[in-house]
Amino acid sequence: MNAQSVVDYAVFDLIADALTTHGYCILPQLLPPALTHDLYRRVARLDEHNDLSQAGIGREQQYQLNEKIRTDETRWLDPSNSIDQAYLTHMANFRLAMNQRLFLGLFDYESHYAHYPSGAFYKRHVDAFKGESNRVLTTVMYLNPFWQTRDGGQLQIYDINNDNLIVSVEPEMGTFVVFLSEQFPHEVLPSKRDRYSIAGWFRVQAPLQAPMI
Numbered sequence: 569m570n571a572q573s574v575v576d577y578a579v580f581d582l583i584a585d586a587l588t589t590h591g592y593c594i595l596p597q598l599l600p601p602a603l604t605h606d607l608y609r610r611v612a613r614l615d616e617h618n619d620l621s622q623a624g625i626g627r628e629q630q631y632q633l634n635e636k637i638r639t640d641e642t643r644w645l646d647p648s649n650s651i652d653q654a655y656l657t658h659m660a661n662f663r664l665a666m667n668q669r670l671f672l673g674l675f676d677y678e679s680h681y682a683h684y685p686s687g688a689f690y691k692r693h694v695d696a697f698k699g700e701s702n703r704v705l706t707t708v709m710y711l712n713p714f715w716q717t718r719d720g721g722q723l724q725i726y727d728i729n730n731d732n733l734i735v736s737v738e739p740e741m742g743t744f745v746v747f748l749s750e751q752f753p754h755e756v757l758p759s760k761r762d763r764y765s766i767a768g769w770f771r772v773q774a775p776l777q778a779p780m781i
């Protein structure tokens with residue numbers, strides 16, 4: 569085992585422990601800084617070229633509803649892009665590491681870039697409802713150099729049992745958040761400057777339909 573993989577193992581142990589004990593984990597840095605920087609440049613360029621689109625856009629009525637809840641713009645990662653693929657490779661290692669330690673049976677990972685323009689928000693929600701979704705773990709990777717508290721855009725994570733605020737996360741470059749998708753209502757406070765991130769979900773395979781008797 570080389571020095572880097574010893575470090576990775578220690579970090580994966582720490583994350584698995586935090587998920588078991590608290591259900592969430594916040595790390596100031598998970599990925600190599602050079603990759604974080606490449607991801608930042610890639611999402612900033614996608615934004616510059618208008619290659620992100622209104623999140624959850626659907627039929628007119630649905631769109632209006634969405635607009636009250638979230639006003640970010642997103643784009644799914646593209647495995648044929650080398651930078652996206654580098655991120656997805658890290659997440660594949662993460663998935664295997666969590667499966668080994670926590671027996672979660674995570675099967676795949678879906679993720680999108682997100683851009684919150686100035687004024688954008690995502691109201692309080694849960695990413696998965698018990699028994700209704702195959703999303704098990706939510707991840708968010710932030711891509712914003714020099715974020716200041718006055719810039720807003722904090723991720724607020726709440727206690728599902730009593731609505732208390734558990735933690736407020738600054739979306740600072742390199743910060744990585746992971747939490748149990750069904751367990752934590754959360755919201756993105758209105759951002760006062762462009763806010764970039766990658767949101768992702770580890771999923772289990774959809775249960776087989778019950779056999780007809």
Ligand SMILES: O=C(O)CCC(=O)C(=O)O
Nearest residue numbers: 690695708723756765767
């Ligand atoms: O960007 C964040 O901090 C969280 C985004 C989020 O909650 C989501 O996309 O479901």
Ligand SMILES: [Fe+2]
Nearest residue numbers: 693694695754
């Ligand atoms: Fe969410």
